[in-house]
Amino acid sequence: AQSVTQPDIHITVSEGASLELRCNYSYGATPYLFWYVQSPGQGLQLLLKYFSGDTLVQGIKGFEAEFKRSQSSFNLRKPSVHWSDAAEYFCAVGALGTGNQFYFGTGTSLTVIP
Amino acid sequence: KAGVTQTPRYLIKTRGQQVTLSCSPISGHRSVSWYQQTPGQGLQFLFEYFSETQRNKGNFPGRFSGRQFSNSRSEMNVSTLELGDSALYLCASSLDGGAHNEQFFGPGTRLTVL
Numbered sequence: 001a002q003s004v005t006q007p008d009i010h011i012t013v014s015e016g017a018s019l020e021l022r023c024n025y026s027y028g029a030t031p032y033l034f035w036y037v038q039s040p041g042q043g044l045q046l047l048l049k050y051f052s053g054d055t056l057v058q059g060i061k062g063f064e065a066e067f068k069r070s071q072s073s074f075n076l077r078k079p080s081v082h083w084s085d086a087a088e089y090f091c092a093v094g095a096l097g098t099g100n101q102f103y104f105g106t107g108t109s110l111t112v113i114p
Numbered sequence: 115k116a117g118v119t120q121t122p123r124y125l126i127k128t129r130g131q132q133v134t135l136s137c138s139p140i141s142g143h144r145s146v147s148w149y150q151q152t153p154g155q156g157l158q159f160l161f162e163y164f165s166e167t168q169r170n171k172g173n174f175p176g177r178f179s180g181r182q183f184s185n186s187r188s189e190m191n192v193s194t195l196e197l198g199d200s201a202l203y204l205c206a207s208s209l210d211g212g213a214h215n216e217q218f219f220g221p222g223t224r225l226t227v228l
Contacts, residue, residue, distance in 0.1 A: 032213040043118070043204060043219030044157075051214055090157065094213030101170045102147070102217065106156035 002027045002095050006105035013081050014113045021076040021108050023091030032094035033074040034102075035065055039087045047089075050074065061085070086112045116141065118207050118220035126226045132193040135223045139186050139207030145169075146188040147217065148180060151202040160203075163188050164211050192225075200227045 003026045013019055025031055032051055036044040048059025055067040065076045074091060088107045095101040119138045127133050139146050147170075148160040159172035163182035180190040186207075192199055202224050206217035 036219075041221070043221045044206075044217075045219070046216050049216065092157075101162065101213070102159060104149075104157035104159075106154065 002031075002093055002103045004091050004093050004103050004105040006089075006091055006108050008108045009106070010109045010111070012111040012113060015083050016080050019076075019078045019081045019085070019110070021089050021091075021110070023074045023076065023105060024072050025074065025091070025093045025103075026072065027093055027095070030069075033065075033067060034092040034094065035059065035063070035074075035076050036090045036092060036104075037061075037087045038090065038107075044090060047076070081110075081112055083112045083114060086110055118205060118218050120203075120205050120220040120223050122223060123221065124224045124226075126228065127195050128228050129195055129197060131195050132191065133195060133225060135190045135192075135203055135205075135225075137188045137190070137205030137207075137220060139188070139205075140218055143207035143209055143218070144186055145208045145211035145215070146182055146186065147206045147208075148188070148190050149204045149206065150174075151204055151222070152200075157204065160190070162211065169211065195227045197227050200225060 005024045034049045035047040038044045047063050050057050050067045090107045091105040092102045121136045145164045147162040149157040151157050162170040166182045177193045182188045202222045204222045205220045208215040208217045
C-alpha cells in the first residue's frame with residue numbers, strides 16, 4: 001500500500017540557516033511526488049513536483065527537492081530560510097491509476113527564529 | 115482566474131446532526147477531491163469526483179458522502195456527526211484528475227462538533 005512518512009513533526013531553524021525536511025514514501029512503481037505548504041488558515045499550495053527525469057527539482061520560493069529512488073526519499077531543501085517560510089509542509093505521493101488518489105504525510109511544522 | 119472556494123468557512127454543529135459542505139472548483143476543472151485534515155493525522159483522502167461520478171474513495175464510513183453537479187461544483191455531506199468528525203475539510207480541484215495533475219486547494223471548512 002502507498003504511504004508517506006515525514007519523520008519530523010516539528011523543526012525549528014534560525015532565519016538564514018539552511019533547511020531540510022525529510023520525506024519517505026512507499027509505492028510499488030515510480031511515484032509522482034509533491035511538496036505542499038500550508039500557512040495558518042490557508043489551503044495547501046504546491047511548492048514543487050517530481051514526475052520523471054532530473055532527480056533534482058526546483059520549486060517556488062527558492063525550494064528544491066531531490067528524488068532518491070534507492071532511499072525512497074524526496075527531501076525538501078532550502079539554502080537560506082526566511083521568516084515567512086514558517087508554515088506546515090506536506091509531502092504527498094500520487095498513485096497511478098484512475099483519477100486523483102493522493103497520499104499525504106502527516107506534515108512537518110516549521111518554526112523560524114529571527 | 116478565481117481559485118477554489120469553499121463554503122461555509124466555519125461550522126459548529128452538535129453530535130447527531132448532519133452537515134453539508136460546498137466546494138466550487140476552478141473554472142474548467144472537472145475533478146474535485148475532498149480531504150479531512152486533523153492534527154497528527156495529516157490529510158486523509160475522502161473521495162474524488164469527476165464528471166458527476168465518484169471515481170475514488172478513501173477509507174471513511176458511509177456517513178461521509180458527496181456528489182458533484184454538472185457545473186463541477188461539489189458537495190460533501192456528513193450525517194450523524196460524531197465528536198471525532200471535528201476537522202478541517204479541504205477541497206481540491208484539478209483539470210481532469212490523474213496523479214500527474216496539480217491539485218489546487220481551497221481554504222477549507224473548519225467543522226467543530228460539540
